[in-house]
Amino acid sequence: MMPLDKIDFRILNILQNNSNLTTKELAAKVNLSTTPVFERVKKLEKEGYIKKYKAILDPEKLDRGLTVFCNIRLKEHTRKIGNQFVKDILSLDEVIECYNISGDYDFLLKVLVKDMKDYQNFVLNHLGELQNIGSAHSTFVMGEIKNSYLVPL
Amino acid sequence: MMPLDKIDFRILNILQNNSNLTTKELAAKVNLSTTPVFERVKKLEKEGYIKKYKAILDPEKLDRGLTVFCNIRLKEHTRKIGNQFVKDILSLDEVIECYNISGDYDFLLKVLVKDMKDYQNFVLNHLGELQNIGSAHSTFVMGEIKNSYLVPL
DNA sequence: TCTGAAAGCTTGTCTCC
């Protein structure tokens, strides 16, 4: 696996901003012909630098206007209980991100819901149903300043 | 702007998982021919349900193995100071997300760096340079459980 | 590794259902 060169980084940066370019357009941007660009992109996909191509949707238009960060502390820290929690979280679609974190809490969840009422329902009926949750602390997003999804290159 | 039907939602859900399907493949998945699918996708783009198409990169492979959530409290809450902070944050590439939040802090940043040393550098030389930061509290991500980027539909 | 050409698909449009 060869290290990436400058052109590979430029390609990655262009594609993480807009993956809907044709190979031809991409080639024009990096001043090469289509063949090498096509092959570089395939290489970047194959070697795992590019994981996926996705459409980015607008949550507000799709009735998911409220984002909440929810800190969770488990009652106990056995492997079994941790694994069960992870499994439960993976099945909750409202939880779009989940991290195991340092500090006072064990997990940080990013939750996408319609509104406060929907969040209350999520906490009572979904999160509340999970075993071994010691405590939870919610932080509400009032405004999104930036959400680039861009890996700095 | 007509409300979306079941097929529109299915298309959105397929595309937010994988946007690299051809219209033909997408059409097969929703049991229609290419024409209506092509037109539905164009409509979803035009009306803003689909904001962008992106390549999702692997941060670990690109020397951004450490994710940190950084809570920031400003010294003062005037509009001028808030606007300046927002402007500063937008120019920092390491900050891939930034939210205005409820609670003890004013902003929550998601920061992508190489390692602890790199984060120290970020805090001292980038964040530390900004005016009017009252206090900051960092939470380190030890493990990523889930990062779906999927709007629940 | 690159350029350029060529086959086979796909996109995007048009007409009919």
Add this chain to the structure above:
DNA sequence: GGAGACAAGCTTTCAGA
């Protein structure tokens, strides 16, 4: 609304340098 057919243009491969 949706199906099928078509031209233009794109993807992908393969010589050649």
